[in-house]
Amino acid sequence: MIKVAVDMMGSDLGPEELAKGVLDYLAEDKEMEVIAVGDESRLGLFKGNPRIEIVDTKEVLPMETSVVKFLRAKNSSMYKAIELVKEGKAQAVVTAGSTGGFLTGSTILLKNVEGVKRAGFCSPFPTLVKGKSAYILDIGASNVNTAEELVGFARLGKIYAELIGGIKNPSVYLLSNGVEEGKGLDESKQAYAVLKQQKDINFKGNTEARDSLSGEKDVIVSSGYPGNIFLKASEGMALMMQTLIKRAFKKNIFSKIGYLMTKSGIKEMKETMDYKKTGGAILLGINGVAIKTHGNSNAKFFYYSMKLANKMVRADIVNVIKKEFATNQE
Amino acid sequence: MIKVAVDMMGSDLGPEELAKGVLDYLAEDKEMEVIAVGDESRLGLFKGNPRIEIVDTKEVLPMETSVVKFLRAKNSSMYKAIELVKEGKAQAVVTAGSTGGFLTGSTILLKNVEGVKRAGFCSPFPTLVKGKSAYILDIGASNVNTAEELVGFARLGKIYAELIGGIKNPSVYLLSNGVEEGKGLDESKQAYAVLKQQKDINFKGNTEARDSLSGEKDVIVSSGYPGNIFLKASEGMALMMQTLIKRAFKKNIFSKIGYLMTKSGIKEMKETMDYKKTGGAILLGINGVAIKTHGNSNAKFFYYSMKLANKMVRADIVNVIKKEFATNQE
Numbered sequence: 001m002i003k004v005a006v007d008m009m010g011s012d013l014g015p016e017e018l019a020k021g022v023l024d025y026l027a028e029d030k031e032m033e034v035i036a037v038g039d040e041s042r043l044g045l046f047k048g049n050p051r052i053e054i055v056d057t058k059e060v061l062p063m064e065t066s067v068v069k070f071l072r073a074k075n076s077s078m079y080k081a082i083e084l085v086k087e088g089k090a091q092a093v094v095t096a097g098s099t100g101g102f103l104t105g106s107t108i109l110l111k112n113v114e115g116v117k118r119a120g121f122c123s124p125f126p127t128l129v130k131g132k133s134a135y136i137l138d139i140g141a142s143n144v145n146t147a148e149e150l151v152g153f154a155r156l157g158k159i160y161a162e163l164i165g166g167i168k169n170p171s172v173y174l175l176s177n178g179v180e181e182g183k184g185l186d187e188s189k190q191a192y193a194v195l196k197q198q199k200d201i202n203f204k205g206n207t208e209a210r211d212s213l214s215g216e217k218d219v220i221v222s223s224g225y226p227g228n229i230f231l232k233a234s235e236g237m238a239l240m241m242q243t244l245i246k247r248a249f250k251k252n253i254f255s256k257i258g259y260l261m262t263k264s265g266i267k268e269m270k271e272t273m274d275y276k277k278t279g280g281a282i283l284l285g286i287n288g289v290a291i292k293t294h295g296n297s298n299a300k301f302f303y304y305s306m307k308l309a310n311k312m313v314r315a316d317i318v319n320v321i322k323k324e325f326a327t328n329q330e
Numbered sequence: 331m332i333k334v335a336v337d338m339m340g341s342d343l344g345p346e347e348l349a350k351g352v353l354d355y356l357a358e359d360k361e362m363e364v365i366a367v368g369d370e371s372r373l374g375l376f377k378g379n380p381r382i383e384i385v386d387t388k389e390v391l392p393m394e395t396s397v398v399k400f401l402r403a404k405n406s407s408m409y410k411a412i413e414l415v416k417e418g419k420a421q422a423v424v425t426a427g428s429t430g431g432f433l434t435g436s437t438i439l440l441k442n443v444e445g446v447k448r449a450g451f452c453s454p455f456p457t458l459v460k461g462k463s464a465y466i467l468d469i470g471a472s473n474v475n476t477a478e479e480l481v482g483f484a485r486l487g488k489i490y491a492e493l494i495g496g497i498k499n500p501s502v503y504l505l506s507n508g509v510e511e512g513k514g515l516d517e518s519k520q521a522y523a524v525l526k527q528q529k530d531i532n533f534k535g536n537t538e539a540r541d542s543l544s545g546e547k548d549v550i551v552s553s554g555y556p557g558n559i560f561l562k563a564s565e566g567m568a569l570m571m572q573t574l575i576k577r578a579f580k581k582n583i584f585s586k587i588g589y590l591m592t593k594s595g596i597k598e599m600k601e602t603m604d605y606k607k608t609g610g611a612i613l614l615g616i617n618g619v620a621i622k623t624h625g626n627s628n629a630k631f632f633y634y635s636m637k638l639a640n641k642m643v644r645a646d647i648v649n650v651i652k653k654e655f656a657t658n659q660e
Binding site for chain 2: 064126127128140143144175177180184185208209210211212213225226228229230231232233234235236237238239240241242243244245247248249250251252254255257258259260261262264265266268269272273
């Protein structure tokens with residue numbers, strides 16, 4: 001039996017919406033139990049469910065949270081949810097709440113795996129190869145990272161792509177502003193030199209942001225700030241293109257009929273681009289499975305988050321990371 | 331009469347292809363003359379044209395160019411083209427060659443306008459508002475910029491958006507990883523504090539990469555490295571979406587008919603996204619109009635580059651920048 005602590009209060013859409021996603025997943029997976037942390041009066045859907053334990057709290061961690069604020073918010077749903085993992089009562093935590101708060105809380109309560117200098121937020125991206133993801137980290141846990149941290153990200157990403165992505169000997173790249181070895185920020189150039197020497201990492205050199213989602217590139221390593229720009233520029237352009245496509249189909253009566261005829265292909269495209277199916281961003285390198293979903297997560301998104309939590313716990317990823325970093329001290 | 335120095339050797343597609351673009355533009359604009367720098371034996375199309383002077387050279391600046399290499403390449407087409415602006419024989423230079431070489435050469439030969447700490451590459455981006463561009467700088471002249479340089483970019487971008495984009499009192503934003511004032515890299519936070527105080531800059535705060543191309547945001551200021559990631563991530567995702575759309579239309583016989591019915595709308599979308607029409611990236615802040623087009627520029631791209639050069643010279647943008655930086659010493 002797997003136990004997942006779920007912060008029910010973090011989404012803009014409210015705990016009622018998230019509860020639906022949790023129930024959808026539990027209906028499918030009889031081997032999971034949930035500790036739902038949140039306002040019990042809004043979790044009527046969970047009532048009487050033998051696989052759901054409710055930890056009642058109405059306090060929500062504010063979006064902008066400092067370390068001090070987090071430590072004072074011991075009764076917040078996010079604090080309590082992370083704490084359940086710390087105490088060994090749950091193996092994973094899922095939240096849609098404050099990213100900064102989640103990062104602070106996970107780092108303080110769960111702590112980094114020994115040998116991990118810095119935990120990184122990792123997110124799968126859609127690629128041109130159907131069903132294949134690229135894993136990019138860090139997408140915003142830090143702003144600036146050292147070369148040593150970047151090498152750590154490469155190792156974390158490699159493990160994640162192997163265990164969760166199911167990719168054998170995943171290719172690892174550094175995000176840069178040119179493919180040549182001398183390109184990029186100083187820390188990236190230094191990391192390049194170290195990564196070249198790592199026999200257990202299938203390091204392939206630099207990749208430009210333009211060519212990163214071809215499907216042949218499995219793990220893409222970046223400092224947090226440019227990684228975040230990469231994520232959001234890609235998201236923004238994907239949304240913009242979707243809007244432009246909608247406009248094209250709405251242009252006149254012919255294009256409207258054209259849409260009907262193209263519908264099944266368009267549906268496939270939408271599915272490729274559906275970030276809800278990713279299950280969220282994963283904080284890699286801490287002692288516990290920690291998943292952060294969008295602030296406006298709906299039931300579908302949470303369903304996939306539960307699924308991802310299950311996959312990560314079953315793969316025993318935290319222990320794999322521990323072993324890997326115990327034997328590879330950069 | 332306007333004179334433009336054109337480096338004919340920089341494009342992968344060869345001088346013959348670029349020559350077509352130059353001729354297309356000259357046919358339309360009788361008030362422009364061109365000094366074409368390149369291999370005369372490949373510029374047969376220009377023969378006998380009274381408005382084209384050929385400066386014959388076969389030497390091409392290599393893609394990877396250091397300052398020393400550039401200074402030694404005095405016979406290269408790019409060196410000579412930039413030199414023509416320095417000597418006052420041309421008012422603008424257009425090239426498809428090495429970005430690094432162009433940056434080095436323009437900075438060394440033409441020098442920054444007094445008061446400009448650092449020149450920035452600026453590029454127009456398509457937005458959701460039809461016909462409206464957002465102007466983003468720096469997209470890669472530097473990697474890391476100081477707060478002072480970012481404030482300079484804001485001013486350069488403002489002038490460009492006004493004079494060339496035709497936008498009155500353009501809104502200016504800092505690219506960041508959050509909209510709150512405290513978000514972003516240190517230099518960006520410092521620039522924020524200074525920009526708030528500038529009465530002549532319509533500074534609106536931070537923008538995230540995701541929301542930058544809505545059409546309401548006119549100038550977006552960034553350090554060079556994340557600006558470059560923004561540019562290339564956007565390009566990459568736009569290309570990916572276009573590939574996915576093509577796939578959707580090719581899915582079956584119905585979708586193929588659907589395409590035919592949607593064609594005019596799709597054409598509009600393609601036009602919105604057509605980077606060839608931008609004319610290239612502009613190096614702002616140096617003593618001369620300097621335009622860098624894609625390394626694989628074709629005739630159409632060069633046609634628009636010539637058009638842009640004309641617009642920038644007619645707007646007397648270099649002198650406007652000089653005046654602005656003489657009166658606003660940050």
